[in-house]
Amino acid sequence: MILALERSTARGGAALLAEDGALVAAVEDPRGFQGDAYALVDAVLAQAGAPLADITRYAVGTGPGSFSGVRSAIAVLAGLALPAGGRLEGVSSAAAVNAVFRAGHPDVSTVAVVGDARRGRLWIAVYGDGAAPVHAAGDFIVVPHAAVAESLPSHAAVVTPDLDRLQSLLAAAFPPERVFGVAPTAEAVARLALAGSAGPPLPIYLHPAVAPPPSQD
Template sequence: MSAKILAIDTATEMCSVALMVGDTLYSRNEIAPRDHTKKILPMVDEVLKEAGISLQDLDALAYGQGPGSFTGVRIGIGIAQGLALGADLPMIGISTLAAIAQNAYRQTGATHVATAIDARMSEVYWAQYQRQQDGSWITIGEECVVPPSDLVAHLGQDEFTWAQVGTGWQAYAQDFAELALNRIETPVLYPESQDIAFLAKFELEKGNTVAVEDSSPVYLRDTVTWKKLPGRE
């Protein structure tokens, strides 16, 4: 299947757009934690012009559904919904954590990935992923928001070596020091839209798309947004 998928993500400090046209990829990435709203649409225009296609030529619009910054997740899904509505496109939400796992495989070849994004409030957004032979990923356990100390207390060593990715490992290095998992460091901190597009291809092939009005973010901690400190998101 030669899919044409536009992917956007603003769930973390990384502002990212990618356009997959069959085996050809056009992408833009920039760490811009406070400028997502200024940069994301120009990035979309750039990749579409580079590929020589319009939104109406696409098969689907994929987006980083979170978890991540509450503000960033809302910006990304809002822009994605606007673009998809205007072009009458189905949407595909992809986990931020799964996208970072795919990023780790793309950059390092890791097939077992432990993802931890700094969630503030002494917690991380956490998940472990195992790559399958077809290139898709399965989640070991569930995505969750958790204090690193709880992971140290409950996760034991297993037969795998886990690539550690995401901002949470640095933010809570002291807390994670006693974690029993065999693990290796990687330079991968953020999701990128090219990995969202890659994962969205599997969902499109399965018919797992949603209408604009049914697309939704994943916060994991949406019940405690009132506890955020000013300027932290």
């Protein structure tokens, strides 16, 4: 079985799927990245009635999103996978947003996933009808707030995991029927990993690290 964690947004979750894609168990935590990742793992295993020894693969949402949520999810699953020789893979949380949206809107040809990159900027990933790519940070467009409309295909559905923060901005740039709030799920992360749309379990950072200059003392 494959165990997945997704903690890049304000709604976290864990899911357990069989290798054939059958959903075995899924739990959500409305505290998202502020919740307890170990408690999520315990809850999904308890719901499934499965021991940790039954897990052979692990998948984690790698962002973009909450720095602490993504890093803690990777650390927890790495700690579980390494002693047992399990396989840990990373799946872009943006690709998971696209997958969740498309499950309910199969006729939409182009999806633009837009998130809050902070510092007055947005991150963007555009998906066509094909398989989701294995993402790295360089695959995302980062634009100022004012450039969002001109940066997206004119026919794309605009889907965001950050609707609580971006609703006013997106409402001013796009008609309401084009804008959707969708969170990534652990189930989507697991399904993408099973489909081969996974890479290394590395967090996706869209800004360089900010650090104070070294002391001259």
